[in-house]
Amino acid sequence: MNAIRSKVSRRMFLKASAVTGGGLMLSFSVPAFAALGPTEATLNAYVRIAADGIVTIAAKNPEVGQGIKTSLPMIIAEELDVDWKNVRIEMAAVDGDKYGVQSAGGSTSIPRNWDTLRRVGAAGRQMLVSAAAKTLKVPASELTTSGGNVIHAASKRSLSYGALAATAATVPVPDLKTVALKDPTAFKIIGQRTKDIDGPKIVTGQPLFGIDVSVPGMLYAVYEKCPVFGGTVASANLDEVKAMPGVRHAFIVAGTLAPGEVNLGAGLAGGVAIVADTWWQAKTARGKLRVEWKEPASKSQSSVGFAARAAELAKQKPELSVRTDGDVDAALKGAAKVITASYSYPFLAHAAMEPQNATAHFKDGKVEIWVPSQNPAAGRAQAAKALGMDEKDVLVHMIRGGGGFGRRLTCEFMAEAAWISREAGVPVKLLWTREDDMRHDHYRPGGFHTLTAGIDASGKLIALRDHFQTYGSDGKFANSANLGADIFPAEFVPNLDYSASFMPLGTPTGPMRAPRSNALAMVFQSFLDEVAHAAGRDPLEFHLELLSEHRAKSPTPLPFDSARMSAVLKLVTEKAGWGKRELPKGTGMGLAYYFSHSGYVAHVAEVTVTPDVPLSVNAVKINKVWAVADVGSHIVNPSGAENQMQGAVLDGIAQVMGQEITIARGSTVQGNFDTYTALRMKQAAPVEVHFLLSNNPPTGLGEPALPPTLPAIANAIFAASGQRLRDIPLNKSIRGTAAV
Amino acid sequence: MAYTLNINGVNHAVDVDEATPLLWVLRDVLDMKGTKFGCGSGLCGACTVHLNGVAVRACSTPVSGVGTAAISTIEGMAEHPVGKKVQDAWLEIDVAQCGYCQAGQIMSATALLAQTPKPTDADIDAHMSGNICRCATYNRIRTAIKLAAGETKGA
Numbered sequence: 001m002n003a004i005r006s007k008v009s010r011r012m013f014l015k016a017s018a019v020t021g022g023g024l025m026l027s028f029s030v031p032a033f034a035a036l037g038p039t040e041a042t043l044n045a046y047v048r049i050a051a052d053g054i055v056t057i058a059a060k061n062p063e064v065g066q067g068i069k070t071s072l073p074m075i076i077a078e079e080l081d082v083d084w085k086n087v088r089i090e091m092a093a094v095d096g097d098k099y100g101v102q103s104a105g106g107s108t109s110i111p112r113n114w115d116t117l118r119r120v121g122a123a124g125r126q127m128l129v130s131a132a133a134k135t136l137k138v139p140a141s142e143l144t145t146s147g148g149n150v151i152h153a154a155s156k157r158s159l160s161y162g163a164l165a166a167t168a169a170t171v172p173v174p175d176l177k178t179v180a181l182k183d184p185t186a187f188k189i190i191g192q193r194t195k196d197i198d199g200p201k202i203v204t205g206q207p208l209f210g211i212d213v214s215v216p217g218m219l220y221a222v223y224e225k226c227p228v229f230g231g232t233v234a235s236a237n238l239d240e241v242k243a244m245p246g247v248r249h250a251f252i253v254a255g256t257l258a259p260g261e262v263n264l265g266a267g268l269a270g271g272v273a274i275v276a277d278t279w280w281q282a283k284t285a286r287g288k289l290r291v292e293w294k295e296p297a298s299k300s301q302s303s304v305g306f307a308a309r310a311a312e313l314a315k316q317k318p319e320l321s322v323r324t325d326g327d328v329d330a331a332l333k334g335a336a337k338v339i340t341a342s343y344s345y346p347f348l349a350h351a352a353m354e355p356q357n358a359t360a361h362f363k364d365g366k367v368e369i370w371v372p373s374q375n376p377a378a379g380r381a382q383a384a385k386a387l388g389m390d391e392k393d394v395l396v397h398m399i400r401g402g403g404g405f406g407r408r409l410t411c412e413f414m415a416e417a418a419w420i421s422r423e424a425g426v427p428v429k430l431l432w433t434r435e436d437d438m439r440h441d442h443y444r445p446g447g448f449h450t451l452t453a454g455i456d457a458s459g460k461l462i463a464l465r466d467h468f469q470t471y472g473s474d475g476k477f478a479n480s481a482n483l484g485a486d487i488f489p490a491e492f493v494p495n496l497d498y499s500a501s502f503m504p505l506g507t508p509t510g511p512m513r514a515p516r517s518n519a520l521a522m523v524f525q526s527f528l529d530e531v532a533h534a535a536g537r538d539p540l541e542f543h544l545e546l547l548s549e550h551r552a553k554s555p556t557p558l559p560f561d562s563a564r565m566s567a568v569l570k571l572v573t574e575k576a577g578w579g580k581r582e583l584p585k586g587t588g589m590g591l592a593y594y595f596s597h598s599g600y601v602a603h604v605a606e607v608t609v610t611p612d613v614p615l616s617v618n619a620v621k622i623n624k625v626w627a628v629a630d631v632g633s634h635i636v637n638p639s640g641a642e643n644q645m646q647g648a649v650l651d652g653i654a655q656v657m658g659q660e661i662t663i664a665r666g667s668t669v670q671g672n673f674d675t676y677t678a679l680r681m682k683q684a685a686p687v688e689v690h691f692l693l694s695n696n697p698p699t700g701l702g703e704p705a706l707p708p709t710l711p712a713i714a715n716a717i718f719a720a721s722g723q724r725l726r727d728i729p730l731n732k733s734i735r736g737t738a739a740v
Numbered sequence: 741m742a743y744t745l746n747i748n749g750v751n752h753a754v755d756v757d758e759a760t761p762l763l764w765v766l767r768d769v770l771d772m773k774g775t776k777f778g779c780g781s782g783l784c785g786a787c788t789v790h791l792n793g794v795a796v797r798a799c800s801t802p803v804s805g806v807g808t809a810a811i812s813t814i815e816g817m818a819e820h821p822v823g824k825k826v827q828d829a830w831l832e833i834d835v836a837q838c839g840y841c842q843a844g845q846i847m848s849a850t851a852l853l854a855q856t857p858k859p860t861d862a863d864i865d866a867h868m869s870g871n872i873c874r875c876a877t878y879n880r881i882r883t884a885i886k887l888a889a890g891e892t893k894g895a
Contacts, residue, residue, distance in 0.1 A: 065838025065875045195834045202839035203827040205774020205814030209840060212773040220768065245757065280764040281757075353778050353786060353840040353874045402776070402840025403874050434779045639834045643877065647837055650876030673783040673872060682865035684878030 041165035043124040044173070045098040046076055046117070053148050053162035055082050058092035060099040061109045062374050063198075064352075064404030065647075066702040067640030068109045070197045072117055074636055078189040079121030079182055082148040082161065089197045094376045094396045102398070104374040105409050105511065107597035107700025110636060114698050119176040126174045131167035132159050184634065193639040198400060210372030210399040213359045215427040219248055220279035221420045222286050223413075223430060225271040225440060226293045227667035229262040229507055232270035234292040241274055241289050246281030249424045250274045250289075253416075256386050260296060262508045263479070264442050265378065265410040268386035273420045279431055298506020299666035303446070306663070307344070309503050310448035310469035314342065318467050318499030320475050323485035325551075326495035328452075331463035335454030339534045343451065343523045344727045347661040348444035349668075349676060350512055354402025355437045360417035361427035366393040367418045371411055372401030379411035386415040387422060394418070405651075406511040410442060435671035442510030443661055443668075445471050445481035449523045454495075459535030461546060463495040466523075471505040478505050480515040486558050487520055488595060489528065491551050506666055513651065514703035517596035521707030522656070522714065522728060525592040529715040530724065539591055539715065540573050560595050564630050568602040568692050569593050572628035575690060576604035586611050587623070590715025592708040599704030600630040600692075603649065607716035615723045617657050617731045622685040622713060625649050627705055632698035635691050644701045646687040652709025654679035658729045677731075743803055747772070748816030756803055763787045763798035766813060774814035774843050778872070785871030788844040788851075789813050795851035797870075814843035822888075823850040829888035837875035845871050849885050858889055 036042065039051035048056040057076050063069035073089045092099050101112060125145055132150035133140040136157060144151050151158045161168075184190075201208045226232065233252045241250040255270030272291055276282035332338055358371040367389070373379050376396045384391040401408055417430035432440070447470045454463035471478040483498055490496055512518065532542035547562040547569070573579075573591060583589065586608055593602035604626045610619040627645050635641045658677040662669045670676040714725040741758045744751050745765070754769050766772045766789070775798055778786030782800035789798045790812035817823030826849050836842050845868070852859055852867040859867070864885055873881065 063838075065836075065840075067837065193834070195831065196836055196839070198839060199831050199834065199836060202836045202842050203814075203830045203846060204818060205772075205843045207773040209776075211777065214771065278756075278760075278764060278768045280760050280768070284757075284759075351874060353776070353784070353838065353872065355777065401838065403838045405874075431777070434781070434784075643834070643837055643875075643880065646879050647876040650878060654876070672781055673779050674781065678784070678872040678874060679876055679878070680870075680872065681868040681878050681881070684876065684882075687879055 041169040043127055043165070043168055044120060046120050047080065047124045049161050049165035051162045051165065053160050054086055054088060055080065055148070055161065056088045056090055059089050060092045060113070061102055062104040062376065062398050062401065064104055064372065064374055064401035064408060066104060066644060067196060067637060068104065069400070070194060071636045071640055072109065072113055074189050074194060075114060075117040076121035078187055079118045080124045081145040084189050084194065086148055091398045094380065094398055096377055102377060103409070104404060105406065107599065107703045109700060111598060111697060111699045118181055119179050122179045122181050123174045123176055126179055127168040127171050128161050128164050130171040131164040134171070135159060135164065135167060190634055190636050191638065194637045195639065208400050209354055209402050210357050210359070210370065211354055211402070211431060213370040213399060213429065215359055215361055218359065218427040218429055219275050219277060219424065220282050221273055221275045221417070221428040221430040222279070222282045222433070223271050223273050223416050223420065224286060224289060224291060225269050226295060227439060228293070228295045228299045228665070230257065230260055230296040230298065231293045233272060234294045236272045236289060236291045241285050244281070244285035244288055246277040247285045248275050248277065250285070251423060253419060262506060264412045264508050264510070265382055267382065268415045268419055269412065273423070275420060275424045275426070275428055279429070283433065295666070296506060301506055301666045302664045303662040306446070306503055313469045313501040313503070314448065314450045314467060316501065319501040320499060322483055322498035322500055323490055324497050325490070328463045328465050328495045328497040331495035332452065332454040335462060336457040337455050337534055339453045339455070339531055341451050341527055341530055341726060343449045343526065345446055345519050345522060346729065346732070347446045347663065348512060348655065348659055349438050349441045349661050349670070350405040350407035351438060351676060351678065352401070352403030352405055352407055355432045355434055356413045357429065357431040358411065358413045358417035359427065359429040360414070360421040362418060362422040366395070367421065368395045368397070369414050369418060370397045370399050371414050372399045372408060373411045373414070374401070374404045374406070374408040375411065378409070379414040382412065383415040383418045387418055405513045406515065407441060409511060438671050438676060439668040442479065442508040444512035444515070444518065445478055445509040447481065447519055451523070451527045453527065453531045455531060455535045459537050461493055461531055464489065464493045465497045466499070468498070468500040470500055470502060471509065472502040473504040475502070479509045480511050481509055482516060483520065484516070488524060488560070489546060491553060491558055492546055492549060494551065507663055507668070513648070514596050514706045517594060517707040518655070521592065521594040522710040525594065525708060525711030526714045526726070529590065529711065529718065533718070538579065540569070540578055543569060543591070543593070564600045564694060565593055565595060565602070568600050568628045568630050571690060571692055572602040572604050572626050575628065575688065576606070576626040578604060586720055588716050588719025588721070590712050590717070590719055592711035592715060594704070594707040596704045596707055598631070598699035599701065601627065601704045601708055603627050603708045603712040605712040605716040607713060607720050609717055609721035609723070611721070615717070615721065615725065615730065620657070620717060620730065622653060624685055625687045625709065625712065627687055628690045628692055629701065629705060630692040630694050631701055631704070632696040633693055634698045636698065641691065641701050642689045645689040645705045648703065648705035649687045649709045650679055650684055652706045653683065653685065653713060656710040656713045656728050656730065657683065658731050660729050660732060741804070743806070745806060745811060746808065747811045748813060748819070754803070758802065758804035760803050761799050762789065762801045762803055762806060762811070765803050766798060772813060772815055776840055776843055778841065784841070785848060786841050786844040788847040788871065790847060790851055793851065793854060795848050814847060817846060817850060820850065822854045825888045826850045826853065826884070829884040832887060833880050833884040835877050835880040835884050837877055841871060841873045845873065845881055849881070849888065853885070853889055859885065
């Protein structure tokens with residue numbers, strides 16, 4: 001829940017140059033932004049303008065479906081004051097000195113870049129105005145700009161940016177901090193529904209994604225790792241594999257991980273590489289591979305075991321206190337009513353549609369890597385370290401990724417591809433199978449919560465306790481398995497106690513779309529709904545009252561504005577007709593809200609439950625979801641933003657209905673979409689999206705619409721059927737501690 | 741084994757093992773990257789192509805089973821009377837998020853509309869449920885199919 005402030009990066013690179021050069025031409029062209037066309041001039045690290053007025057803008061951050069390759073350049077184009085139809089977009093080079101942080105995570109791209117990129121565009125505009133002042137011999141103050149032209153109204157003269165670009169590249173570079181910005185009421189690009197820049201390539205099947213990269217002379221690789229994380233190769237039948245058709249190389253990679261290390265970002269995991277003329281041959285040869293593994297002790301772990309252990313821990317004193325306000329025990333003793341419940345949720349895989357891959361070419365002590373990554377600089381550092389190389393000798397190209405959801409924040413496959421290329425002595429494309437992808441993920445951690453609440457005679461929440469049974473050891477949470485002291489309703493309940501107990505885990509965990517929030521929203525927003533019903537109160541009225549009493553803790557109150565949350569909750573319930581529409585028997589509405597990644601989001605779900613049958617996926621039909629977000633003063637691209645909201649809500653529906661990764665024998669059980677269910681067309685409810693603009697800096701939308709989806713559905717199921725969903729998913733195979 | 745494949749109206753001679761799935765012949769032998777690998781088991785639909793106009797999963801179709809059937813891929817849809825409408829509708833509605841599954845979605849939608857020019861919601865559910873979109877652009881896919889079918893834009 002960190003508030004993000006926009007500021008001009010100290011590392012902002014803004015240097016004018018007008019040079020020509022050429023890029024490495026591959027069968028799949030990957031232009032580096034610095035490669036200039038013959039008539040182009042560079043205004044700064046982001047903007048090139050050609051003599052014909054075509055403006056090329058660098059997209060600084062990785063694109064994995066969140067639309068940032070379109071929306072960040074829109075911000076620059078707005079302040080540069082050009083026509084969007086004359087804008088072309090290229091992926092930027094991976095260069096922190098020029099572009100600062102280049103990652104796609106935490107819904108941070110918009111808040112981190114909004115102000116900076118406006119200034120980048122405005123600086124470019126100012127340089128063009130200066131060039132026009134010089135050319136026309138008039139004061140810059142008499143000049144205006146519009147649609148890629150500088151205009152001198154007094155003399156009715158106008159010069160196109162194309163004509164001015166070469167001169168503009170020679171004028172002094174303005175100070176970003178003091179450059180004049182547009183009045184937002186004059187915005188012509190920001191706030192307009194704008195189509196994804198790669199749409200035409202997507203619908204015609206042109207090469208675009210990491211998997212589509214081709215390098216001359218390239219061979220194809222597969223890489224088999226131990227099903228138990230942290231395992232290494234004892235021996236393998238390499239001779240038999242090498243005899244298979246098309247196989248050029250087969251070798252054991254010892255790996256660089258310390259014993260017991262399972263963090264995917266820590267280095268290179270051991271395994272067996274097979275390199276062949278085609279990927280199909282490499283994969284077919286892998287079918288003959290027999291490996292003797294050295295397995296770590298975590299091979300005894302299982303989801304069944306974790307559920308049993310969590311049930312034991314729930315009865316014991318918590319290991320770690322996370323937050324204590326007031327006196328929960330005393331408040332519960334004096335409470336008019338006490339409500340208890342246990343909740344659980346499973347591990348989840350990211351399961352992006354494009355399986356993990358990287359193409360690497362090791363040559364003369366240097367390696368070039370093409371990768372769909374959410375965090376290419378981190379992947380470069382990991383690859384360099386694993387290969388014992390200097391980072392400057394690792395050149396990384398950002399390629400559009402077929403989904404990310406947090407998985408591609410760690411790209412150990414870059415190190416794998418680089419290692420295999422070095423050892424095989426050829427460029428290789430390493431492509432994982434779907435099963436590799438699902439069984440070698442850093443999973444959204446599962447978790448178990450034991451909750452107690454007390455209400456007073458007026459139905460007010462006076463005490464709340466959560467004992468979280470989670471993964472970790474020595475008092476430390478596993479990655480993304482933590483409960484923060486700031487999690488709502490902290491600071492809104494006078495007596496509150498959050499605590500945790502730990503289970504050691506040999507499976508890597510990591511961030512997944514709205515990490516932590518994607519699980520905690522389900523628990524807290526469902527339980528608060530239980531409390532509202534136990535108090536005999538309408539959930540909307542209950543929550544508006546709860547949100548009205550923020551007991552901010554000085555000196556560092558939460559960066560959470562409950563008035564913004566109340567406003568989105570009021571708007572979404574109004575749009576859904578909460579309490580106003582007559583619903584048929586068996587149909588009900590649920591509401592939920594959540595604050596994450598600086599975004600305020602509330603949903604209402606309408607659900608119909610088949611009566612008189614056990615709750616199941618087939619018995620629950622989601623009729624519609626209404627979604628409202630407040631992510632600040634501007635929605636940069638309403639088309640992309642609406643798409644993110646709808647996708648996040650449907651992602652949440654998939655999670656609550658059917659997704660579950662289980663562990664048996666220290667390994668991931670599910671390997672493909674037959675056992676790990678994805679949402680399909682027939683389950684995709686309509687999602688109606690609204691944005692509430694507020695006077696706050698714009699923030700990101702990749703994540704915050706997901707968390708409240710799950711409890712909105714669960715609360716609607718309760719309203720429709722009286723049945724409370726506490727263990728998700730609905731088709732759960734392994735029951736947790738909850739009493740259903 | 742030598743095969744002659746008719747792809748988007750053009751014959752291509754290839755020499756590959758008979759068990760090689762059509763997907764990998766398209767992608768790695770013929771360098772047609774539009775058809776995507778998603779699951780390798782016919783579960784996700786990312787590799788959907790047409791054989792004589794019928795949507796099939798190229799990852800689970802061995803090259804030896806294709807015979808003389810006319811193969812259509814996403815690269816040929818701009819020349820396909822229905823496929824072009826579907827592509828245009830996809831752009832108009834701005835369907836894609838990551839875009840990886842969309843070639844397969846367009847191939848399935850084209851096969852649907854070629855057979856059922858005015859599909860109902862139930863037709864769309866039944867025909868499109870073999871194609872996973874992990875970004876969950878399903879609301880827009882439905883709208884785009886209706887647009888391509890000549891219905892009004894609103895879903």
